[in-house]
Amino acid sequence: MTLNSGQVFHWEKVGAGFCGTIGESAVYVEQLGNVLQTKMEGGVVRRRAQHQLFRKAPRPTTGATAGSRELAPPSVARVVARYFALDHPLEEICSSFPRDPIMNAARGFCRGLRIIRQPKWECLATFICSSMKQVTHIRQISRALRQRFGEKKEIGGDEVFSFPSPSRLAQTSENELRKCGLGYRAKNLLETAKVITSGQADLDSWSPLSDRKLRKQLCELPGVGMKVANCVMLFAFERIAAFPIDVWIERVLREKYFVRKRKVTGQMLADFAANYFGAHGGYAQQYLFHHARMTGKRKSQRSHSIDQFH
């Protein structure tokens, strides 16, 4: 559910799990009940990410990695556990959501969904490409950028591609980027890649900034407005109060929280969201988004992904 909730766009369903990349590492992940299994590029099952996906504490599965002699690559399980934010206290977070019918439905529907810790540049670049695009289109763009400009990796017989660095994309041209289906977004992605490459903007150095200052810095990048900035803050800077408002969320807010009210401006929606959904508003927003998208008007559950979650 997490991988299909519109946070990341490059994971591909393979067998019972997913293939993708975390940074430069090719990874296979597969959820087995309460356990998240991982494989690395060698294709060998190395470890199981220790965690509690759900409330009930699983029996400690000690000795799951019998092959102690084979030196495991630097803690795959930890990389995976961090990426999937298995340390987030889901129980606390969900309890902090407001108790209204809409939020209750979303909370129940999205049980187990987590906000992923994404690499900053990858997240920023992908969401610059996301404007006025459907999730399936964003997946296509991500795939095209990775295949053309990323580095090929292999995992369990499947090939995956890492996301191209800022300097790699800065070396391309607007025309080359347009071939990836970017349209008018190509210029924005190219210009932002150049700004990052030149050192004029340094994403990592922005981590200590306050939410307000970080948002301001992000919005100065070409192709980054309030919505994209909030997505990057939420998905890559661990600012779980950030509340991105896209067309789906705006629809939910207007139809469910501002029923039959006219002259509701975007600023009013943003102010309401910041005050109403609380310190973990970003989590609430993601739950509302995924719930609306999966159960909304658009009949999408027909041929793809019948049910890969219970």
Add this chain to the structure above:
DNA sequence: CTCCAGGGATGAT
């Protein structure tokens, strides 16, 4: 075919 999508930049009220 038409409709619309995890918007942003610009210019006019």
Add this chain to the structure above:
DNA sequence: ATCATCCATGGA
């Protein structure tokens, strides 16, 4: 501050 337009692309 708020609103109107335009910007490309392709799945549904």
